[in-house]
Amino acid sequence: xxxxxxxxxxxxxxxxxxxxxxxxxxxxxxxxxxxxxxxxxxxxxxxxxxxxxxxxxxxxxxxxxxxxxxxxxxxxxxxxxxxxxxxxxxxxxxxxxxxxxxxxxxxxxxxxxxxxxxxxxxxxxxxxxxxxxxxxxxxxxxxxxxxxxxxxxxxxxxxxxxxxxxxxxxxxxxxxxxxxxxxxxxxxxxxxxxxxxxxxxxxxxxxxxxxxxxxxxxxxxxxxxxxxxxxxxxxxxxxxxxxxxxxxxxxxxxxxxxxxxxxxxxxxxxxxxxxxxxxxxxxxxxxxxxxxxxxxxxxxxxxxxxxxxxxxxxxxxxxxxxxxxxxxxxxxxxxxxxxxxxxxxxxxxxxxxxxxxxxxxxxxxxxxxxxxxxxxxxxxxxxxxxxxxxxxxxxxxxxxxxxxxxxxxxxxxxxxxxxxxxxxxxxxxxxxxxxxxxxxxxxxxxxxxxxxxxxxxxxxxxxxxxxxxxxx
Numbered sequence: 001x002x003x004x005x006x007x008x009x010x011x012x013x014x015x016x017x018x019x020x021x022x023x024x025x026x027x028x029x030x031x032x033x034x035x036x037x038x039x040x041x042x043x044x045x046x047x048x049x050x051x052x053x054x055x056x057x058x059x060x061x062x063x064x065x066x067x068x069x070x071x072x073x074x075x076x077x078x079x080x081x082x083x084x085x086x087x088x089x090x091x092x093x094x095x096x097x098x099x100x101x102x103x104x105x106x107x108x109x110x111x112x113x114x115x116x117x118x119x120x121x122x123x124x125x126x127x128x129x130x131x132x133x134x135x136x137x138x139x140x141x142x143x144x145x146x147x148x149x150x151x152x153x154x155x156x157x158x159x160x161x162x163x164x165x166x167x168x169x170x171x172x173x174x175x176x177x178x179x180x181x182x183x184x185x186x187x188x189x190x191x192x193x194x195x196x197x198x199x200x201x202x203x204x205x206x207x208x209x210x211x212x213x214x215x216x217x218x219x220x221x222x223x224x225x226x227x228x229x230x231x232x233x234x235x236x237x238x239x240x241x242x243x244x245x246x247x248x249x250x251x252x253x254x255x256x257x258x259x260x261x262x263x264x265x266x267x268x269x270x271x272x273x274x275x276x277x278x279x280x281x282x283x284x285x286x287x288x289x290x291x292x293x294x295x296x297x298x299x300x301x302x303x304x305x306x307x308x309x310x311x312x313x314x315x316x317x318x319x320x321x322x323x324x325x326x327x328x329x330x331x332x333x334x335x336x337x338x339x340x341x342x343x344x345x346x347x348x349x350x351x352x353x354x355x356x357x358x359x360x361x362x363x364x365x366x367x368x369x370x371x372x373x374x375x376x377x378x379x380x381x382x383x384x385x386x387x388x389x390x391x392x393x394x395x396x397x398x399x400x401x402x403x404x405x406x407x408x409x410x411x412x413x414x415x416x417x418x419x420x421x422x423x424x425x426x427x428x429x430x431x432x433x434x435x436x437x438x439x440x441x442x443x444x445x446x447x448x449x450x451x452x453x454x455x456x457x458x459x460x461x462x463x464x465x466x467x468x469x470x471x472x
Contacts, residue, residue, distance in 0.1 A: 004121070008114035016110040020078045023052055031055060035120035035188060036113065038257070053079070059112045063105075070105035077102055121188060128185045131195045131230055133412040134453055135182075136444040137175045139321060142314025142348065143307075150180055150305060154260065154287055155189045160303040162279055162288035164266070167307035169459045170351030170384065173291040176307060177262050180289070184260055190287070191257030194230050196223055197264040197411055220275050223263070224250065231259070251281065259286045265458070266292040276301065309348030312340065318350060319343075322357040326439050330365040331357060338365060345372045346383060351441075351457055355387040358440030362394055388463040391440050398425065402433040403442060404468050406456045413446065413455030 008016075019031035029052040031037050037055045040046040046054035057079060064071035076082045076090070087098045140147070153159045165173045174197075181193060198219065221243050228237050228246045232253055238245040269275050279288055280301065290302070310318070316339045323331035331339070346352040360368050375386045395403065405422040420430050434454060437443040442460055446453040456464070 004118045008110050012114055012117075013107055013110040016113055017106050019052065020056065020074070020106060020109075023056060024078045024081050031113075034113065034117055035124055036116040038191065039120060041256075055113075056109075059109055059116075062112050063109055067105070067108060070101070070108050073098070073101050074105045074109060124188065125185055128193050129182070131193060132178060132181060133195075133197065134446040134448075134455070135175070135178050136446060136455055136457070137172075137179075138325075140172065140175060140179055141318040141321070141350070142310030143172065143176055143179075146307065147176065147180060147183075150176070151183055153303075153305070154180065154184065154289060155187070157258075161283050161286070162276070162290050162301075163303045163305055164290040164292055165305050165307055166292055166294070168349065169293055169381075170349050170457065171307050171309065172350050173293075173307055174264050174458075175350075177264060177289055177291055181260070181262055190260040192231060192259050194227055194259065194261040195264070196226055196230070196262070198223060198266065198269070216269055216275075219269060220278070223275070224278070227261070247278065247281070254282050254286050255284075257285070260289070261286060262289045262291075264291045266290045267294045310350065311348060312343050315343045315348045315353055316340070318353055319357060322354055322441070323360070326357060326361050326441075328357060328361045330368075331360050334365060338369060341369055342372060345376050346387075349383075351459065352383060352387060354441035355391060358391060358442065359387075359394070361439045384459055384463070388460070391442055392463075392467065394440070395436070396433075398429055399433040399436050400467070401425070402430055403437055403456075403464055406443065406454070407461050407465055407468070409455070413444075413453040415451040415453055419454060 015030050015033075019029040022029040023031070031052040034055075037051050040055050040058075041051045043054070049057075057075075060071045060075050060079070063074070073087065073091070076087060077084075082090075084095060084098055088095050091098060091101075093101070150163075150165075153163060165177060167173050181195065184190060185193060221241065224243060224246050225237060225241050228250055232249060236249055238249075282288075316336065319331055319334075319339050319342065322328075323334075342353070342356055346356060356368065356372060359371070363371075371390065375383055378386060392400070401423055402419060402425070405419055408422050409418060416427075416430065416434070419434070420427060423430060425433075434443060434445075438445050438454075442456070444455050444457070446455060
């Protein structure tokens with residue numbers, strides 16, 4: 001969360017001055033762009049006289065406790081709409097003095113608005129960030145230019161929507177969507193955000209209904225049930241659930257203010273289904289970002305944003321970064337031509353590169369280079385199959401059992417105690433197994449204030465579930 005200055009920046013003071021003048025002239029006020037004013041819209045008093053006018057009157061009342069004269073001149077000028085000449089007559093002061101008094105009073109009012117706005121921004125960021133899953137990355141590589149382009153597209157009110165991020169598995173679609181969403185939250189561009197992940201789940205702790213790829217109708221109902229609960233609150237979810245009623249309530253809510261909504265892992269839905277038709281009914285006030293491995297050529301009216309593999313330079317930087325995190329000396333000190341050999345074999349796919357780092361943590365670099373040479377020329381899907389089987393073959397039975405337990409955690413991952421409970425192993429065995437799985441990039445660890453969270457990538461989940469079916 002960003003640190004805000006104690007005093008309002010000049011641009012904010014100008015916004016308040018311009019907003020006061022617009023209010024006096026009976027025009028739409030820039031003050032309505034403030035989160036503080038937006039929160040007042042739902043109050044009956046604000047609805048009677050307008051949220052900007054109501055917010056100004058409250059701020060002037062607060063200023064009156066500190067500086068009655070400043071509050072009086074602001075009230076007379078901007079709420080009572082008195083002319084400068086009238087203020088000169090009332091105050092028995094010169095016109096220049098009245099202008100100076102108004103300028104100084106407006107600065108004091110801006111300070112009050114700034115304090116309210118800081119509080120609202122912090123509360124806003126806390127609420128919106130809670131809707132996201134913990135990030136599984138600590139730094140993104142090779143996508144800064146893409147992130148800038150995507151941010152501009154999603155925050156342009158005239159740009160097309162929905163936008164679909166498309167790319168192969170492990171390319172970083174979810175990470176990029178998360179990164180952009182966090183930036184959008186910090187920029188306060190939208191009144192609110194929504195994030196729904198539709199990846200299938202089999203979880204002992206997740207009591208929510210699972211998304212099932214073999215039932216599009218059921219999956220759509222689940223999606224909008226979760227979205228209604230997330231944006232409006234649980235009490236506004238129809239019970240028993242009714243899709244038509246939920247959509248009516250979402251329609252009313254989303255028409256009041258602009259929102260940004262992410263639907264991650266769209267490939268669970270069949271192309272050309274009614275989901276996109278439903279989304280389009282909200283696009284006048286809402287921006288949608290979708291992610292999918294499937295090309296949007298199968299979808300009509302979707303803006304495609306393809307995520308390419310990262311460059312050789314970015315791939316080498318990622319390899320060294322991951323090696324530093326895992327203290328893999330062979331890669332930290334590796335020659336650039338050896339790292340280029342890895343890149344030329346697996347390409348600029350972040351997840352594949354991380355899996356190679358995992359192997360380098362237990363094998364000599366020469367062995368790693370010899371083994372990945374066998375993967376040269378494979379398709380992306382075959383490459384992952386090769387890398388996962390390579391990693392799986394280096395695990396002990398205890399480590400395999402801990403990895404097999406990971407899909408049973410909630411969608412956002414789980415803590416150490418949950419993994420111990422699933423496996424039935426002692427703490428020491430689970431700790432050692434997790435340490436190995438993290439070092440091999442099979443499990444991501446997300447540090448927390450109280451507890452760390454352990455999670456796995458969607459492709460890792462698919463591979464592990466295949467192994468679970470074969471496990472004796």
